[in-house]
Amino acid sequence: MRKILISAGDASGDLHGAELVRALLRRLPDLQVVGMGGERMRSAGVEILVDQADLAVGGLVELLGSVGRIFGAWRKLSAVLRKEQFDLVVLIDSGGFNLPFARRVKRVKNVPILYYIAPQVWAWRSGRKKKLAARVDRLAVIHPFEVQVWQGSGVDAVFVGHPLVDQFTSYQEQVSTVEARQRVGVLEGPTYVALFPGSRRNEVQSHLPTQLEAVRELHSRDRRCQFILGLATSIDKEQVEAILEVANLPASIEMTLVQGRTMDVLRSSQVALVKPGTVTTEAMLMETPMVVMGKANPLTASVLKRALKIQWLAMPNLLAGRAIVPEFLQEKAQPVALAGALQSMLGGPSRKTQVEAFRLLKRSLSVDSSETASQIVEDMLESPST
Structure with missing residues (x-):
C-alpha cells in the first residue's frame, strides 16, 4: 500500500489539502495519507498526527510564543518519517513551517517532495528560492505568473490553477x-x-x-x-x-x-x-x-x-x-x-x-487545481525519481 505524508499549517492549507486528498483517493482508493492538518483534512480521510490549529499564528513577534509547538510538530512528523515508509511528502503552503521541514525530510529519509502552493518568494524573502529548489522535487503553483518566477531555478514548476476556483x-x-x-x-x-x-x-x-x-x-x-x-x-x-x-x-x-x-x-x-x-x-x-x-x-x-x-x-x-x-x-x-x-x-x-x-x-485562474495536482502526485508515486 502506497503512503504519503502531507503537511498543511493553516486553515486555508487545510481546505486545499482536503480537496487534494479527495481527488487523490478517487484516483488511488488504497492510498494512505497521514500528517498535519485540521478538521477538513481529517474529514477527507487524512490521519491527523499534528493539529494545525496549534500552529495558527502569524507575525514575527507572535511566532516567538509558538516556537516550542513548531519544534514539537517538526519532531513528531520527523519521528514518523523515520519509523514508517513513505512514498512521497506533500507540503501545502505555510512556508515558515514547511520549508525548514523539507530540509528535515531530506535528512531523515530523502523522500520525494511535492510543494503544492509554493511560498510567495515573488513577494518577499526571495532568498528562499534557492533553498526551496534544493529541497523539493516539484512545485505545483496556483498563479500563472509563478511559472516564470521559477524558471531557471532548477526545480520544475507547473501551473495547476487555483484550488478555490x-x-x-x-x-x-x-x-x-x-x-x-x-x-x-x-x-x-x-x-x-x-x-x-x-x-x-x-x-x-x-x-x-x-x-x-x-x-x-x-x-x-x-x-x-x-x-x-x-x-x-x-x-x-x-x-x-x-x-x-x-x-x-x-x-x-x-x-x-x-x-x-x-x-x-x-x-x-x-x-x-x-x-x-x-x-x-x-x-x-x-x-x-x-x-x-x-x-x-x-x-x-x-x-x-x-x-x-x-x-x-x-x-x-x-x-x-x-x-x-x-x-x-x-x-x-x-x-x-x-x-x-x-x-x-x-x-x-x-x-x-x-x-x-x-x-x-x-x-x-480557471483550471481544476485539485485534479491537476493529484495527477502530479500520482505521476510522482509511479516514478519516484521524478
Missing part, C-alpha cells in the same frame, strides 16, 4: 443569496457587510477591534447595514465574544457570528471588510466587493515593509497589476476611512468596477 464556481451555480442567508441564519431584508478578521488568534486581536469601530461608523451612516462576522474554525469564539463585549456596539447593530462557512458569508453579503490573505481571493471568486485592512505588531510591520517586494497585498491587485481593491494598512486603517470605503462599495461605479475585474481575473 472550481469550488466557488460550483457553489455559485448551486446556492442563491437567499439560500446562503438561510444557512447562516440572517434575514432577507437588510444590507449585509461581512467581516473577516483573520484565521489566527493574533490576527483577530489586531484586526477585529478596528473592524468593529468601522461597523459603528458605517451603521451610523446607513442604518440598513447589518453585519456577519466570518470566523475560521481555528478561532476560539470566547476570544471574539470578549472583543465584542469591550466594543459595546449599540443594540441597533446586529452582529451574526458564523464559523467555518466563508462561502455562505460572502454570498450573503453585499460587501466585505477583510484582512490581507486568502480571503481576498475568496471574495474575488465570489464576486463580492471588498475593502482590505491590515494591522500588525509594529516590529512585524517594520520588517515586512522593508522585506516586501510587492506594491499591494490583496491578491486581485497583484493579479491585475493595479489597485482594484482599496487597501488600508497600519495607521491608514482608521474606522472612518474604512466605513467610507465600504459605503462606496455598496453601490455606484466602485462596486461595478470591482465586480467586472473579478470576473476577468477568475477566468485567468
Whole structure:
C-alpha cells in the first residue's frame, strides 16, 4: 500500500489539502495519507498526527510564543518519517513551517517532495528560492505568473490553477443569496457587510477591534447595514465574544457570528471588510466587493515593509497589476476611512468596477487545481525519481 505524508499549517492549507486528498483517493482508493492538518483534512480521510490549529499564528513577534509547538510538530512528523515508509511528502503552503521541514525530510529519509502552493518568494524573502529548489522535487503553483518566477531555478514548476476556483464556481451555480442567508441564519431584508478578521488568534486581536469601530461608523451612516462576522474554525469564539463585549456596539447593530462557512458569508453579503490573505481571493471568486485592512505588531510591520517586494497585498491587485481593491494598512486603517470605503462599495461605479475585474481575473485562474495536482502526485508515486 502506497503512503504519503502531507503537511498543511493553516486553515486555508487545510481546505486545499482536503480537496487534494479527495481527488487523490478517487484516483488511488488504497492510498494512505497521514500528517498535519485540521478538521477538513481529517474529514477527507487524512490521519491527523499534528493539529494545525496549534500552529495558527502569524507575525514575527507572535511566532516567538509558538516556537516550542513548531519544534514539537517538526519532531513528531520527523519521528514518523523515520519509523514508517513513505512514498512521497506533500507540503501545502505555510512556508515558515514547511520549508525548514523539507530540509528535515531530506535528512531523515530523502523522500520525494511535492510543494503544492509554493511560498510567495515573488513577494518577499526571495532568498528562499534557492533553498526551496534544493529541497523539493516539484512545485505545483496556483498563479500563472509563478511559472516564470521559477524558471531557471532548477526545480520544475507547473501551473495547476487555483484550488478555490472550481469550488466557488460550483457553489455559485448551486446556492442563491437567499439560500446562503438561510444557512447562516440572517434575514432577507437588510444590507449585509461581512467581516473577516483573520484565521489566527493574533490576527483577530489586531484586526477585529478596528473592524468593529468601522461597523459603528458605517451603521451610523446607513442604518440598513447589518453585519456577519466570518470566523475560521481555528478561532476560539470566547476570544471574539470578549472583543465584542469591550466594543459595546449599540443594540441597533446586529452582529451574526458564523464559523467555518466563508462561502455562505460572502454570498450573503453585499460587501466585505477583510484582512490581507486568502480571503481576498475568496471574495474575488465570489464576486463580492471588498475593502482590505491590515494591522500588525509594529516590529512585524517594520520588517515586512522593508522585506516586501510587492506594491499591494490583496491578491486581485497583484493579479491585475493595479489597485482594484482599496487597501488600508497600519495607521491608514482608521474606522472612518474604512466605513467610507465600504459605503462606496455598496453601490455606484466602485462596486461595478470591482465586480467586472473579478470576473476577468477568475477566468485567468480557471483550471481544476485539485485534479491537476493529484495527477502530479500520482505521476510522482509511479516514478519516484521524478
